[in-house]
Amino acid sequence: MNAQETEIFDFLKRFPQLFVSVTEISKNVGNRKKFNEDRSWSRPFLRRMEMDGLLESNPFGEYRLKRPPDDTTTFKHALTVPGFSLGETAIITLDEAEEGILNAPETDPQI
Numbered sequence: 001m002n003a004q005e006t007e008i009f010d011f012l013k014r015f016p017q018l019f020v021s022v023t024e025i026s027k028n029v030g031n032r033k034k035f036n037e038d039r040s041w042s043r044p045f046l047r048r049m050e051m052d053g054l055l056e057s058n059p060f061g062e063y064r065l066k067r068p069p070d071d072t073t074t075f076k077h078a079l080t081v082p083g084f085s086l087g088e089t090a091i092i093t094l095d096e097a098e099e100g101i102l103n104a105p106e107t108d109p110q111i
Contacts, residue, residue: 001054004030004045009054012065019062022046 001009007029012020026042027035034041046063049055056066078084 001049004042005049005054008042008045008049009065012055012063016065016067019058019060019064021060021062025063 008025011025011029022040022043025046026039029042046055046057050057050063054066055063057063
């Protein structure tokens, strides 16, 4: 990210759940002279940040920081939660692994 994008990102961090208009972002980021010359000077930066996956926009052309996915449960934590769906994950216990090793054809039990 360049300096302008970093300033925009820091500004939008103050409003994590709200969509903010391009005009409002242009007014509050950078200097007032730039805003007086062009009220939507930040639009190209916002569009690039959206294409990079940092921002999301609504149908009205307002922007906010992209929210992380709601399901951030780690695999180890999911194992401790009863009834938590693990999808198509196969869980192999130590007993099953040892049994598989002993029953393997290349294992010779007399050695």
